[in-house]
Amino acid sequence: MLSTQAPDVRTDSTTTALHTSSVEAGWQRQGKLWSNLKELCDVLRITSAAIHTDEELLFQHVQFKTGQRIHTIGQPFDTLYIVHSGFLKTVLIDEFGNEQVLSFPMKGDLFGVDGIHTKRYASEAVALSNCDLILLPFKKLTALGRAHVEFEHAMYSVMSRELVREQAMVSMLGALSAEARVARFLVNLSERYADMGYSSKLFNLRMTRHEIGSYLGLTLETVSRTLSAFNEIGLITVDQRSIGIKDPEALRTLRRLPPSSSRAKQVAAKKSKAAAQQNDQSDPDWGAQLASA
Amino acid sequence: MLSTQAPDVRTDSTTTALHTSSVEAGWQRQGKLWSNLKELCDVLRITSAAIHTDEELLFQHVQFKTGQRIHTIGQPFDTLYIVHSGFLKTVLIDEFGNEQVLSFPMKGDLFGVDGIHTKRYASEAVALSNCDLILLPFKKLTALGRAHVEFEHAMYSVMSRELVREQAMVSMLGALSAEARVARFLVNLSERYADMGYSSKLFNLRMTRHEIGSYLGLTLETVSRTLSAFNEIGLITVDQRSIGIKDPEALRTLRRLPPSSSRAKQVAAKKSKAAAQQNDQSDPDWGAQLASA
DNA sequence: CGTGTCATTGAGCGAAATCAATTGCGGTGG
DNA sequence: CCACCGCAATTGATTTCGCTCAATGACACG
Structure with a gap:
């Protein structure tokens, strides 16, 4: 396999050492990674002009291996996920167990948003490769929104982006x-x-x-x-x-x-x-x- | 036409007198209607526990007649719309002029959200009947979110609801x-x-x-x-x-x-x-x- | 009473689903 | 190492659902 062609990121050595290899961003600490607000905004492609890089707030990373589920349908919602590296799918499962793939989140994508409304995730997320995800507790998000005007706007923007994406999807499927x-x-x-x-x-x-x-x-x-x-x-x-x-x-x-x-x-x-x-x-x-x- | 069966609301007398008939909620003022925050939350089916009814903030209403466009694709975005009464459609228009209907907003629905991301509306909204809409300037919304924690949460919730709705749509079209x-x-x-x-x-x-x-x-x-x-x-x-x-x-x-x-x-x-x-x-x-x- | 828009209905066809057979690949264990 | 297994992918044969084209009917409007 050509390691140049594939966006495999640390998967080349085949699923073994996740915590050993070095990563582009984030602070490494005994196998766990943390990002500050600036890094988080960067990953989300958000203009973080007024964000202080010295912000003390840290966001935890979590690793998942291929095939693992990040969250399931109906599970109580409390955190959003941002893909730092890796590939996933989100699926809806109907009353007969049939899967319907909704999206393929990858680096920079946000998912879990569908859980806000009912306080339970409406979809299921599964890792298609080994993944490194940034946890964004919803509580933290709203607090942050109140502290940083820019960030609040950015979150609305990201959610709007998701909505537009879904609209394009609907349009495609329909026409x-x-x-x-x-x-x-x-x-x-x-x-x-x-x-x-x-x-x-x-x-x-x-x-x-x-x-x-x-x-x-x-x-x-x-x-x-x-x-x-x-x-x-x-x-x-x-x-x-x-x-x-x-x-x-x-x-x-x-x-x-x-x-x-x-x-x-x-x-x-x-x-x-x-x-x-x-x-x-x-x-x-x-x-x-x-x-x- | 049976006026009892149809949710026609003031459309019975066929598109003529909009400002004359009385409406359920809102303050009437020389043909214009205004709602306070409480009423707005009610329409959106939001739990407005900690919202002061004496809030001085008012939200303007606007009326549209059947066939009129509320906003078009590419038009600069600055306000969201909440349907107080009436029926609309939102459509995407592809490069050849083909319409793709995305939703049929009605009482209590929010639309215009797709404009947040790019600062321009991504879709077009058209009145399918005479409509009474509540204007929700985005600036006002964010300000409100910072003032009332409850409201901020509610807005995220409503956007999440929209996203879930779109997901259900995708699922339906796909399967x-x-x-x-x-x-x-x-x-x-x-x-x-x-x-x-x-x-x-x-x-x-x-x-x-x-x-x-x-x-x-x-x-x-x-x-x-x-x-x-x-x-x-x-x-x-x-x-x-x-x-x-x-x-x-x-x-x-x-x-x-x-x-x-x-x-x-x-x-x-x-x-x-x-x-x-x-x-x-x-x-x-x-x-x-x-x-x- | 025409005229235009929207709705119904039919005939035929084509795109995509279903059913089914085969091949290729990676892992596992003899 | 190779035989075997299971999963994914390819490919073919057949069916069918929904689209296209077309004619007609119902209703609103001027």
Whole structure:
């Protein structure tokens, strides 16, 4: 495995030493990490102009290993979580035990917000990799909001951001085709990786096809087929969990795959090209098919 | 039109006299209405224990007529809206002008929250009936949050509630069949009407089939057909915009094929019926098909 | 009484789900 | 080390749900 391509962070040595490796931010103390307010704001990408770096307030970190649950549905709520490193999923579980993936929190994301209203978490959070989370007790948050005007505003802002994200999700599920959803999902992941300083062109998926499908409102087979189709066309490369983004712009603007008839044509063209030793990804007349109305 | 069944509020005389009719709460002043903090909390269904009723702070009301836009996408954000009476829709508009309905705010609902993050509204709000809205300037809100601990908590709570609602929406779009979506939509509306003190059994839809379809991720034809089907089965009565709820429990538990399994049972039931040469649309035991997960 | 908007209903088709078979990979234990 | 197992992923065959296209009906409005 290429350690350069994967945003694996300290997972490279395979799940063993969490507390031993050094980390970018936070103060290390006998295996526990603490962050001050400034660091917390940085992780959340919040403008912390008037925040004193000498603030004595500290925020505890907690580590979770792959597969562990951070909180479950119905569990009494009292703290929010900020992802310092690692990857997670949040899921809703219906009355029959079916999981519905709601989000894939990663570095800088906040989760647990759904617990504020009813004082119990409305969703379940599971670590998809080893994780380092910053605990943000809700009490502390409100106290902080009253002390620092900036911080209060920032918290509202972050919650608003979450809401907008959900809205975009609803819009996507309601209006886009399967291919468009998968395409946007990939672009989205790519951009988030870029934000985190990793490669936006080559990365490993942290979730299964099933989880992706659940997130996008599709079956795992459809996700798999769509990825394969994108691969054939040269938009991406796929090898199991490893994804290479080849044509971000096409993915971003993709609405629907060409009709199966012209698709056959395309494949044919591709074959003839391969036979002629031509370069693959030229395919002139599509890749950014737009909806007409 | 039966004025008793419809939560029409001052709309009966058809869009003419807004400022003339009297309203339940608020202080009337030459055509403008003002609410104090207590009233505002009441509308939001917030426990306002420690809120002084003698609070001098007043919140302005604004009236909108059917079809008017409250705010548009990209417009600078500075105030939130609380629905005092009337019905609205919030929509997202994609790059090709297609509308995607996000919510149908009604009495007690808060909207405009999506503007906090980017300082510009991310969605557009349109009045589906004549509306009376309470303005809640964001500045005022934060100030209030610092003054009244209770209020700050309440605002977080309301935003959390919105987020949970969106999550439920995502879950529905991702996992439920067309019939289940429509069924839940009806139940949801019914309950909201009940909360507002109107009949939960008989009401008028304020939105078109197209808008319902957009909201549920369906086409207007599918919505229409589904309503007709529910009507034939006796779950509801439909006559244009007028809906009568006949079997809330069946609607509430109506499902379709979530992920896997459960299908065997369905097919078996179908086959046994077919074998018994049963009449088509009598189908006694459907209308509340449950997934066995 | 036309005209436009919204709703209903039907026919046909296509995208995605379901069902099913196979392959690839990582771990485990003989 | 390899055989075996379980899980994930790929791929194909078939079904079906919901969309598209289209015609018609109901109602409000000028």
